[in-house]
Each structure stands twice: as structure tokens, then as C-alpha cells.
Amino acid sequence: MRATRVIAAAAAFLAAAAGLPACGLGGTEEETVAGKDSLVIGVKADQPALGVKRQDGTYEGFDVDVATYIAGRLGVPEDRITFRTTNSSVREEALAKGTVDMIVATYSITARRKMKVTFAGPYYVAHQDTFVRADATSINDVRDLKGKRICEVTGSNSWRRVIEERKVAAQPVTVGTYGACMDALAAGRLDAVSTDDLILAGFAAGRPGRMINAPFTDEKYGVGLKKGDLKGCEVVNRAITSMYQDGTAARLLNKWFGDSGLKLNPHVPQFEGCT
Structure with missing residues (x-):
């Protein structure tokens, strides 16, 4: 009798399991x-x-x-x-x-x-690089961002690559998006925008300024x-x-x-x- 109950319980369990979503x-x-x-x-x-x-x-x-x-x-x-x-x-x-x-x-x-x-x-x-105004001739490497105002986009790690990983004492300025960063750069409220080269290349196509062409990270x-x-x-x-x-x-x-x-x-x- 006990064996019969065990077999029945096992059969019921397997039937129920068959109806569950595949995991x-x-x-x-x-x-x-x-x-x-x-x-x-x-x-x-x-x-x-x-x-x-x-x-x-x-x-x-x-x-x-x-x-x-x-x-x-x-x-x-x-x-x-x-x-x-x-x-x-x-x-x-x-x-x-x-x-x-x-x-x-x-x-x-x-x-x-x-x-x-x-x-x-x-x-x-991609690789992180830096975009600056055309007249920013003193910025040619990530180390040159010391004391400069750089863009800190909420949720992005790019500014951390400069300040925390490269130990460059730049001044992060919080901005909502990279589009707003580029506007702030053009208006003189920032000295540089440092982020992935593909992002910068997209913005650079329609804006004055220059890429310093000094990549320093791998961005996967x-x-x-x-x-x-x-x-x-x-x-x-x-x-x-x-x-x-x-x-x-x-x-x-x-x-x-x-x-x-x-x-x-x-x-x-x-x-x-x-x-």
C-alpha cells in the first residue's frame, strides 16, 4: 500500500512539473x-x-x-x-x-x-578619447585635463576613467547627456568632453573643435x-x-x-x- 502511494505521488509530481515553464x-x-x-x-x-x-x-x-x-x-x-x-x-x-x-x-x-x-x-x-574646442591647444593628452572642467554625464563612467583610474585632478561638471555636454563645451562652460571615440566622432561631424587623438582605455x-x-x-x-x-x-x-x-x-x- 505504501509503495503504491509513493508511486502515485511521484507520478503526480512529474505531471505537475511537465506543466511548468521550461527553466x-x-x-x-x-x-x-x-x-x-x-x-x-x-x-x-x-x-x-x-x-x-x-x-x-x-x-x-x-x-x-x-x-x-x-x-x-x-x-x-x-x-x-x-x-x-x-x-x-x-x-x-x-x-x-x-x-x-x-x-x-x-x-x-x-x-x-x-x-x-x-x-x-x-x-x-571603442576607446576613450577627448574632444576640445579648437583653441584649446594646451590639451593634447589625458594628463592635460588636470584642473580642467570635464563633463560628468549621469550614469556614465567616462569621467571616472579620467579622475579615478588615471588619477588626473580634473573638475567634473554634471550634465544630463553628451549632447548637452557638447553644447556646454561650445558655450565655454566646459573645457573638454572625454568619452568613447565613437560617441565623440558622431558629435564632431557637425561641431567645431578637435579630437586630441590620444585614446587611453578599451570600452567594451x-x-x-x-x-x-x-x-x-x-x-x-x-x-x-x-x-x-x-x-x-x-x-x-x-x-x-x-x-x-x-x-x-x-x-x-x-x-x-x-x-
Whole structure:
């Protein structure tokens, strides 16, 4: 009798388990971007050549094209992608709350961010450089930023690279976005804007000033996913690999930055690993 009850209980448990959502490395199917039939993707709205929101409400730029390609490889066509402006200061919150499914927005992979976000990629490795007004002839290296007013964008780590990592005693001035940084630089409220070379190249195309061409970091642009979505990370990494292997990455880099003078790398970056 007891054996019969044990067998019946085991059968009931297995039947119940069969009805549960499939659980992969990153949790339930609902918690991963893998297999979704539509995606909400966070991008920037004010970074020329990377992520810009047009007057008609659509988006364009390198990050937007990369996101569209990745979504396509995941089986989500353009008409089922919703792009959403996601500024640096709210990226972790947007992923945690599910406001967006993924973020492709010059999102550098750092140890601190990995505590809150699962990163796929990187899909590109940029390098931090510095943009100054044309008359700022005394600034030719990151060390020359000592005592200078530099832009501190909320949620961005670029100013930390100068002050905390390079130990340069610059004066950070808090500004909301890099577009506002460039406006403040032109107006004389800042002495320099130091951040990723791709970001600076986009802004430099339409503004007076000069890039000092003295890169000093590697900025690994990752695809931000909700913390724990390891299954999603793996499929996004496969999509990024395909993007480089089929020549799409080289084409997109040339499309958006071919005239910038930057040395562009058309080879697939070394992935960080899904954690």
C-alpha cells in the first residue's frame, strides 16, 4: 500500500512539473529574450551616428542597426521591434523592471555593472578619447585635463576613467547627456568632453573643435540583458558572431564612421562570457 502511494505521488509530481515553464540557465522562458516574438530595445536618442531619434519618432544609428540585426537573428523582424530612449542614468533600472528587453546603447561592460546586468558581447570595443574646442591647444593628452572642467554625464563612467583610474585632478561638471555636454563645451562652460571615440566622432561631424587623438582605455560595448538571462546572452553572442562573419559589422562601421578618421576594427571582439 505504501509503495503504491509513493508511486502515485511521484507520478503526480512529474505531471505537475511537465506543466511548468521550461527553466534554462537564466530562468523561465518569460525571463529571457530567447524565443520572444517581439522586443523592446533601449537605445540612445541624442548620440549622432550611434542612436538618434528622428522627428518622425523613428531611430537611426550604428547601435540601432546592430540591435535590428541581433533581433533579426533572434527571429524578431523590424516591425516587431520597439525602440525606446534609455539614457545612461536609467539603464539598470529599465532592465530590472522590464521596461526594455535589452539595451544597445554604448553600454560599456564593467565589473560594477555586471553585478546588476547580464551582458552579451561586446559587439564593439571603442576607446576613450577627448574632444576640445579648437583653441584649446594646451590639451593634447589625458594628463592635460588636470584642473580642467570635464563633463560628468549621469550614469556614465567616462569621467571616472579620467579622475579615478588615471588619477588626473580634473573638475567634473554634471550634465544630463553628451549632447548637452557638447553644447556646454561650445558655450565655454566646459573645457573638454572625454568619452568613447565613437560617441565623440558622431558629435564632431557637425561641431567645431578637435579630437586630441590620444585614446587611453578599451570600452567594451555590451548588449545589456536582465540579470540572469544567460540563455539570452548565449543566443545574442551567436548573433554578434554572425554579424562579423557575414560582413555586416564591417559594413555598418563604414556606414556610420567611415569618414571619421578612426581606426575601425572589423573583427569579432573577444566575448566576456555570460554571467
